Amino acid sequence: MFRALLKTMRPRQWAKNVFIFAALVFDRQLTRPGAVLHTVLGAVAFSLIAGVVYIVNDIADIEADRQHPTKRRRPIAAGQLPIPVAWGAAIALLVIAFPLALWLSRAFALIVLIYLVLNLAYSKWLKHIVLLDIIILASFYVIRVAAGVALIKVERFSPWLYIFTTFLALLIGAGKRRAELAQLATNANVHRRVLDGYTLGFLDQVITLAAGMTVITYSLYSFSAPNLPPNHAMMLTIPFVIYGVLRYQYLLQVKEIGGAPEDIVLTDRPLQIAVALYGLAVLTIFYFS
Numbered sequence: 001m002f003r004a005l006l007k008t009m010r011p012r013q014w015a016k017n018v019f020i021f022a023a024l025v026f027d028r029q030l031t032r033p034g035a036v037l038h039t040v041l042g043a044v045a046f047s048l049i050a051g052v053v054y055i056v057n058d059i060a061d062i063e064a065d066r067q068h069p070t071k072r073r074r075p076i077a078a079g080q081l082p083i084p085v086a087w088g089a090a091i092a093l094l095v096i097a098f099p100l101a102l103w104l105s106r107a108f109a110l111i112v113l114i115y116l117v118l119n120l121a122y123s124k125w126l127k128h129i130v131l132l133d134i135i136i137l138a139s140f141y142v143i144r145v146a147a148g149v150a151l152i153k154v155e156r157f158s159p160w161l162y163i164f165t166t167f168l169a170l171l172i173g174a175g176k177r178r179a180e181l182a183q184l185a186t187n188a189n190v191h192r193r194v195l196d197g198y199t200l201g202f203l204d205q206v207i208t209l210a211a212g213m214t215v216i217t218y219s220l221y222s223f224s225a226p227n228l229p230p231n232h233a234m235m236l237t238i239p240f241v242i243y244g245v246l247r248y249q250y251l252l253q254v255k256e257i258g259g260a261p262e263d264i265v266l267t268d269r270p271l272q273i274a275v276a277l278y279g280l281a282v283l284t285i286f287y288f289s
Contacts, residue, residue: 008086009055016141017050019148023154027157041104046112048096052094130194164221
């Protein structure tokens with residue numbers, strides 16, 4: 001049952017919490033132990049709250065999941081995790097996560113609360129509204145960046161990173177919907193009602209728009225942020241961002257995968273190499289140049 005609970009909490013999805021570390025890295029505070037500890041604990045608290053969200057979602061969507069070709073294997077839908085146990089676990093996680101969030105920072109605790117409430121509203125109503133569902137999905141990534149800012153005392157964190165994250169998240173959200181629509185084909189609206197309002201052509205246009213703006217906003221950050229080296233060395237990281245965006249588009253539109261974006265990052269070797277080289281370049285420019 002513990003294994004079923006852990007599976008329901010989707011630990012692979014916790015990879016999204018890497019966005020919490022954006023403030024720590026891009027405000028050049030990786031060498032400050034206190035800031036690192038606060039950010040790590042904040043990521044733990046956020047992961048526990050995300051686990052609560054997934055548990056509640058699976059309880060609410062149990063009937064729809066049982067009709068889905070893959071989601072029917074989820075522990076709650078498959079009957080491996082009883083609903084009373086799932087509710088008890090969700091309450092226990094809240095009891096742990098919120099005091100931890102409040103201890104770290106009141107602002108962080110407020111952001112965590114907003115994330116939880118918005119997720120519940122998304123699961124109940126907002127995920128059924130065309131376009132708004134993708135925008136809300138994108139906002140969850142931006143909220144994570146804001147959470148990271150609230151955990152430490154930032155000095156020169158560029159607002160361009162919020163804009164860049166917004167378009168990157170919009171790209172991921174539209175890609176997720178496209179993958180679902182392509183996978184489920186004519187029965188898409190049975191499993192997710194909002195898919196009835198989309199077409200592959202429209203989602204491809206959204207993906208193209210979001211991909212272009214992701215590259216543009218990152219490029220603007222790379223030479224205009226206040227804490228970057230004066231020699232504009234950060235612009236050398238732009239090719240890695242371009243490749244990463246194009247690789248993601250290729251996987252979405254040519255290979256037709258991407259229903260779970262975190263699975264792509266954790267399994268696609270070329271994308272992993274691009275991310276690793278980008279991270280190495282950023283660390284070198286910020287901390288060794």
